[in-house]
Amino acid sequence: MDCKNFNEISQEVINWRRDLHKIPEIGNDLPLTVKYVKEVLDSFGVEYRTDFSNDSSVVVTIKGSKGQSEKCIALRADMDGLPMSEELDLPFKAINGNMHACGHDAHTAIMLGVVKTLNEMKAEFSGTVKILFQPGEETNSGAEPMIEGGCLDGVDFIVGLHVGNISTELEQGEIGVKSGPLMACMDKFTIDVKGNSSHGAYPQGSIDPVVISSNIITSIQTIISRELDPIDSAVISCCIVNGGTAFNIIPDKVQIVGTARALTKExxxxxxxxxGEIAKSIAQAYRGEVEYKYLFGPPPVINDDEVSKVIFESAKRAIGEDKVVELKKPVMGGEDFAYYLEKVPGTYVFLKNPLYVDGVAYPHHNGKFGLEEKYFVNGVKFFIQTVQDYLND
Structure with missing residues (x-):
């Protein structure tokens, strides 16, 4: 594809992204987003299916006409936003109380550009490309229903891309590729600590769940510092602590809610x-009780070694060798792309393109998060080159 055509598709991707940015929706309920995506797809004249267990999943199928081939590659983009208000005063700012604060509007727009381009050049390749437009990434509820609905049937491997400022190893506009562990699991735990209430002036009459909770929060950090090999990255963060109603009343219960991240199943x-063991032991030592729940979310994102080698070379051909980095370090964020990787080999990559606001690149899930639009085209080039390299090899 020549430079002129990429310049044209670049502006279209920017326009689609701005339209999508105005209408962020949450979870698996994306009626406006899906309506918009389907209208754009209809303008391309491509085939797609939406008959999944929710109404917000779309899978496009493009078959090359160059010759007969059983090869099939899948590309994935997520579409959902976050329940938070936008603080940047953009001309295309969202005004519905939600925000695309993680870049999924860009993922969707980039993939629309990929669909349009592949459809126009299908005489240049053989085999099949499946393009997955997925809801519910932020709620960890979108990938599995699509898999159960057959989105990966016949797929040899899958590729995904995340925009923004995830890896510190990248410079603006660069794509990062890594073999093996790339992102952590995304688990949640809840510890309900039960004691006995008392007047704050007479603590001897209580079983203080605040003291118990404080010891639990401190002690579970020793799992990381004293029980794991120092080279095994992991995180335990207690992010919500709820308890008490007044300054002079020792409550009868405290709830701790947090997240755990790891890069291996072990x-x-x-x-x-x-x-759970530490929490229960501490509670017992202080005469209290604990109810412990651990919710296993998406597993770690483990990129396939062989696919990653192929993708690394495709990325270099797409945007230039000096713009592609072999990442050394994983990150502790999570992604439900991991569910696809449990079913078929694949690779997830990062494109760095944060928007600097007053000299600051605000992180994902921040009200001032933004994206530098001129680098969206690097994502389009990457996906197109990957498809061409695999299907024409």
Whole structure:
């Protein structure tokens, strides 16, 4: 595809992204977003299906006409936003109380550009491309229903891309590729600590769940510092602590809610068991009780080694060798793209393109998060080159 055509598709991607940015929706309920995506797809004249267990999943199928081939590659974009208000005063700012604060509007727009381009050049390749427009990434509820609905049937491998400022190893406009562990699991735990209430002036009459909770929060950090090999990255964060109604009343219960992140199944299993064991032991020592729940979310994102090698070369051909980095370090964020990787080989990559506001690149899930639009085309080029390299090899 020549430079002129990429310039044209670049502006279209920017326009689609701005339209989508105005209408962020949450979870698996994306009626406006899906309506918009389907209208754009209809203008291309491509085939797609929406008969999944929710009304917000779309899978496009493009078959090359160059010759007969059983090869099939899948590309994935997520579409959902976040329940938070936007603080940037953009001309295309969302005004419905939600925000595309993680870049999924860009993922969707980039993939629309990929669909249009592949459809126009299908005489240049053989085989099949499946393009997955997925809801519910932020709620960890979108990938599995699509898999159950057959989106990966016949697929040899899958590729995905995340925009923004996820890896510190990248410079603006660069794409990062990594073999093996790329992102952590995304688990949640809840610890309900039960004691006995009393007047704050007479603590001897209580079983203080605040003291118990404080000891639990401190002690479970030793799982990371004293029970894991220092080279095994993991995180335990207590992010919500609720308890009490007045300054002079010791409450009868406190709830701790947090997240655990790990890069391997073994470390994940150890953490899930030990948080509960430590919490229950501490509560018993202080004469209290604990109810412990651990919710296993998406597993770690583990990129396939062989696919990653192929993708690395495709990325270099797409945007230039000096713009592609072999990442050394994983990140502790999570992604439900991991569910696809449990079913078929694949690779997830990062494109760095944060928008600097007053000299600051605000992180994902922040009200001032923004994206530098001129680098969206690098994502389009990457996907197109990957498809061409695999299907024409």
């Amino acid at each position: 470390v994940r299993k150890h953490i899930s068991e030990r948080i």
